[in-house]
Amino acid sequence: MTAVDDSTIRDPKRLRAEMVRALRDEEAITSDSVAAAFAAVPRHQFAPEASLELAYDLHRIVPVKKDENGLNVSVMSAAHLQGVMLEQADIAQGMKVLEIGSGGYNAALIQELVGSDGEVTTVDIDRDIVDRARLCLDDAGYRHVKTVLADGETGVPDGAPYDRIVVTAAAWDIPPSWIDGLTEKGRLVVPLTVCGTTRSIAFDRDGEGLLSRSYRLAHFVPMQGEGAAEERKAVLREGVVVQTDDVRVPLNAPALNHALDTPQLVRWSGAAWDLPDELDLYLTLNLPRAVRLHAAKDVVDQGLVKPSALVGVPALVSDNSIAYRTGRENEETGGFESGVIAHGPQAEALADQYAQLLRRWAEHHRRRGAATFRYLPGPAPSPLPQDAVLRRHGIVTASWA
Numbered sequence: 183m184t185a186v187d188d189s190t191i192r193d194p195k196r197l198r199a200e201m202v203r204a205l206r207d208e209e210a211i212t213s214d215s216v217a218a219a220f221a222a223v224p225r226h227q228f229a230p231e232a233s234l235e236l237a238y239d240l241h242r243i244v245p246v247k248k249d250e251n252g253l254n255v256s257v258m259s260a261a262h263l264q265g266v267m268l269e270q271a272d273i274a275q276g277m278k279v280l281e282i283g284s285g286g287y288n289a290a291l292i293q294e295l296v297g298s299d300g301e302v303t304t305v306d307i308d309r310d311i312v313d314r315a316r317l318c319l320d321d322a323g324y325r326h327v328k329t330v331l332a333d334g335e336t337g338v339p340d341g342a343p344y345d346r347i348v349v350t351a352a353a354w355d356i357p358p359s360w361i362d363g364l365t366e367k368g369r370l371v372v373p374l375t376v377c378g379t380t381r382s383i384a385f386d387r388d389g390e391g392l393l394s395r396s397y398r399l400a401h402f403v404p405m406q407g408e409g410a411a412e413e414r415k416a417v418l419r420e421g422v423v424v425q426t427d428d429v430r431v432p433l434n435a436p437a438l439n440h441a442l443d444t445p446q447l448v449r450w451s452g453a454a455w456d457l458p459d460e461l462d463l464y465l466t467l468n469l470p471r472a473v474r475l476h477a478a479k480d481v482v483d484q485g486l487v488k489p490s491a492l493v494g495v496p497a498l499v500s501d502n503s504i505a506y507r508t509g510r511e512n513e514e515t516g517g518f519e520s521g522v523i524a525h526g527p528q529a530e531a532l533a534d535q536y537a538q539l540l541r542r543w544a545e546h547h548r549r550r551g552a553a554t555f556r557y558l559p560g561p562a563p564s565p566l567p568q569d570a571v572l573r574r575h576g577i578v579t580a581s582w583a
């Protein structure tokens with residue numbers, strides 16, 4: 183008997199209704215307006231190459247374009263993340279919205295949210311993507327959405343000021359055009375990357391700068407063009423990489439590689455370990471010389487590096503030593519306990535410093551959404567405060583309640 187591809191007989195309308203219900207259950211969608219937008223836009227028409235199952239999957243992206251190394255440069259973002267970001271954006275009827283990073287689907291959702299009195303512009307740096315988005319938008323009946331080919335770094339001044347700017351590529355900085363391009367009560371929703379980890383942050387204007395209202399863990403393809411990230415990566419050995427975007431951090435690859443061959447020092451914090459993405463953010467922004475350590479599966483399987491590095495883990499480095507987080511089951515700390523693995527001549531000192539931070543987070547800041555971000559445009563103060571992240575157009579700071 184010939185197998186029938188289930189995707190050809192499933193009904194997109196039903197899949198869409200199921201998706202909306204599931205997004206509500208998972209609290210990615212919390213408002214009726216965003217739910218109605220997701221129910222209205224035929225998502226599969228913006229991913230004609232994908233199966234219906236993939237198009238309507240909550241958590242999977244649909245690849246659209248890859249670079250010469252096979253890395254995604256454009257994708258249709260996962261529905262879950264799109265729901266979260268549109269809730270963060272709080273878009274109302276009649277608003278003027280700029281989306282940076284096109285695909286068509288998200289712009290169509292935004293068009294539903296702003297209604298016929300609103301205006302939606304979507305800009306992409308890649309001609310293929312703009313052309314594809316235009317076709318999909320026209321096919322699905324969203325002819326009023328304006329598509330623009332440009333580097334989003336400069337915004338789209340033609341339509342400014344915008345009530346909302348929604349960025350859908352991982353940004354490393356916030357260029358002046360995004361702040362200046364907002365109305366006084368405008369909101370910028372942007373996936374901002376610091377030291378290899380990204381949060382979608384909803385920023386409102388605050389004087390000359392921006393103040394965060396909410397943030398959520400996010401994964402995006404990186405911003406290209408003028409605003410591309412300035413970061414350093416060092417391969418310590420095959421399958422072990424450290425990255426940083428802080429110019430003050432020493433990256434001595436041979437010495438750090440040598441350190442990995444020295445015995446592991448393990449220090450348990452005695453503190454609870456849960457809410458891993460919140461702890462990850464806290465460590466990234468509070469470790470004095472933070473890098474992100476990534477290890478491939480075979481390196482982890484050999485026992486050289488702990489599994490936390492499989493998805494990238496905040497690490498503390500000196501010239502010749504490295505320390506990073508680990509964890510273990512421990513009923514006494516509520517199920518799990520955080521700890522530190524350190525290598526190298528300064529392993530003791532780094533492990534102590536790291537463990538102190540693990541305890542401070544568990545004692546004072548262990549809650550979702552505890553951080554507040556600020557973006558201050560203009561020249562950075564000198565010396566740069568320890569808790570500030572230096573960018574081309576300003577500084578990012580994060581404080582914990």
Ligand SMILES: C[S@@+](CC[C@H](N)C(=O)[O-])C[C@H]1O[C@@H](n2cnc3c(N)ncnc32)[C@H](O)[C@@H]1O
Pocket residue numbers: 255256257258259281282283284285286287288289305306307308311332333334335350351402403404405406407408409
């Ligand atoms: C995740 S995709 C966008 C997804 C889309 N919003 C959707 O509806 O699913 C990210 C897009 O950002 C674009 N991009 C990257 N850097 C950019 C830049 N500097 N200006 C404008 N677009 C950029 C990429 O070409 C890519 O198409």
